[in-house]
Amino acid sequence: MAQHTIHKITNPASTFDLTAYLAEAKAEVEIALDASIQVTYPEKIYEAMRYSLMAGGKRLRPILCLAACELFGGDRTLVMPTACALEMVHTMSLIHDDLPSMDNDDYRRGKLTNHKVFGEDIAILAGDALLAYAFEYIVDFTKDIPPHRILRVIGRLGRAVAAAGLVGGQVVDLECEGKSDTSIETLNFIHSHKTAALLEVAVISGAILAGADDPDIDKLANYAQNIGLAFQIIDDILDVTCTSEQLGKTAGKDIAAQKVTYPSLWGIPASHVQAKQLVDHAKSQLQSYGDAAAPLIAIADYITARNY
Amino acid sequence: MAQHTIHKITNPASTFDLTAYLAEAKAEVEIALDASIQVTYPEKIYEAMRYSLMAGGKRLRPILCLAACELFGGDRTLVMPTACALEMVHTMSLIHDDLPSMDNDDYRRGKLTNHKVFGEDIAILAGDALLAYAFEYIVDFTKDIPPHRILRVIGRLGRAVAAAGLVGGQVVDLECEGKSDTSIETLNFIHSHKTAALLEVAVISGAILAGADDPDIDKLANYAQNIGLAFQIIDDILDVTCTSEQLGKTAGKDIAAQKVTYPSLWGIPASHVQAKQLVDHAKSQLQSYGDAAAPLIAIADYITARNY
Secondary structure (H helix, E strand, O other), X not given: OHHHOOOOOOOOOOOOOHHHHHHHHHHHHHHHHHHHOOOOOOHHHXXXXXXXXXXXXXXXXXXXXXXXXHHOOOOHHXXXXXXXXXXXXXXXXXXXXXXXXXXXXOXXXXXXXXXXXXXXXXXXXXXXXXXXXXXXXXXXXXXXXXXXXXXXXXXXXXXXXXXXXXXXXXXXXXXXXXXXXXXXXXXXXXXXXXXXXXXXXXXXXXXXXXXXXXXXXXHHHHHHHHXXXXXXXXXXXXXXXXXXXXXXXXXOHHHHOOOOOHHHHHOHHHHHHHHHHXXXXXXXXXXXXXXXXXXXXXXXXXXXXXXX | XXXXXXXXXXXXXXXXXHHHHHHHHHHHHHHHHHHHOOOOOOHXXXXXXXXXXXXXXXXXXXXXXXXXXXXXXOOHHHHHHHHHHHHHHHHHHHHHHOOOOOOOOOEEOOEEOHHXXXXXXXXXXHHHHHHHHHHHXXXXXXXXXXXXXXXXXXXXXXXXXXXXXXXXXXXXHHHOOOOOOOOHHHHHHHHHHHHHHHHHHHHHHHHHHOOOOHHHHHHHHHHHHHHHHHXXXXXXXXXXXOOHHHHOOOOOHHHHOOOOOHHHHHOHHHHXXXXXXXXXXXXXXXXXXXXXXXXXXXXXXXXXXXXX
16 A cells, blocks of 8 residues: 555745845845945945945845854854855955956946946955955954854855856866857856856855754755856856846857857756756755755755746 | 173174075075975966966075074974965065055065056956965865964964055055155054065964964064064165165156155154164063074074165
8 A cells, every 4th residue: 555655745945935044134134234344545446345245146145144054053143243244255356257358248237337337447356355355254243253263264265256166167168169069067067056056055154153063054955056057057048038138147058159058058948947956956955954944945946936 | 799690692693694594595495485386277376376386585584484483493394384375475565565556566575566567457356366376285284283373373363464464555655645744653554564464474473373372472572563664664775775676666756656654754864863773672572482492593683784
């Protein structure tokens, strides 16, 4: 009679209101980011840093950090400086990626890119300053957490940005420009470094600061790597299916640049299937935590469901 | 009879062989730097990082860090990872300063600048990677030092690079380009941020890691700020008096750019006097340490005595 046994599948995310969770967490992050940089002499550089840091966005990295901290019983105020630092680093990578010598983008999040407003020299320096300040900010503002945990987060954050992280991903991305024979392995390398590495450090830094142990941190790293790739697959799909207005940045860029993407390799329906499988795998990493993992599980689902 | 009292002035640097000290320390730093970055996939970015990191130079920042550590009884191997990180950060600032949208330099230390060899995109990313890796490197390779001291060094290093440090100095420097009315206060701001801030963190990080207390760290910070400005005055003088071959970079750039410099404000003889006064003030900070301060005192003298 085994085939008739009905497993009760509980979905901890079913009663969880993600929209409210994201809105509340985002509001807290915005307040913390706004307070993180004051404009002083020389004003132009602080204004350039703030221009891109306060330009909106989903604040996914800070929110993942807060959610991971809460999963291990930590109060989100403990990790807010690190959450802000993650957004500073992410903002740096966007400013530098948009430069004329890189992706040469004029718009980002519906606004002119940093170098279009402040000039290329200031945009490069604003990125440098945000990156360096992120590390200072974690050190100066993280309270009531053992120093060795903070050090571990700083080491992982440095690695996630450097050549073993998003810089390495961007280098391979630039090398693949205009090439039609980019392999799926290379595409995965690009995005596991360019996108997933920073999502991973966002999640694990919240966990490390809250005192999670190594097996927990490994599970969260797997979760983040999987949602990172899913996120990029969806990004590639949206580049094809959305307008520039919907995206807040130039749409159809990948096709215009004859860039190999997940949909160009697999087609759109199969890309959706792959993204869903990655998200399912990400969620499976969190099974043992029960309802406490509801926010991270809902965020994983949200990544495949988003429309822009 | 007080006016006849002869104070015995002891000069701890008199019997100190700076040339041998610098050669030995530099050789150790070169070995450590060479081991700090291995080339792996994607090779181009690691090669770009190594190209500028291994391009020579005096290695003044690492050596100051080692010397400050030894002043407080620390073994230089304890601070070598931080010494390397300081050179990575310095190298990043040189790569980005040389970019076409900044100072647009073709040569540095007698070699083509990073962007002339690897392209502007890779040069920007090599700088980003060196900056992020510097923090990772300190965390991953500093052993046998209490975490709270390492954290303090990381916080100070971040500050020295960000808008409150060398980025802020570079921004004001760029703003002053082509202006003939730059004040001495502005010139001091530029160089106390663009040059002295990183020298300061080089010296104090060695002291912090070796366990120096706050009054000691203040003295060393004063020492470094003063030698930093003296260093820049001499740099400005050498730009006027040396050939490009001697400097390993384009000479006469300041005059060509109609840039206000210390010699353009004061003339060359008075600039030499000012540099000497700053060095004397720097050395006075170290009086209480006796012979143990001989390397730092000799380095201060060396700064005004150098010919290229």
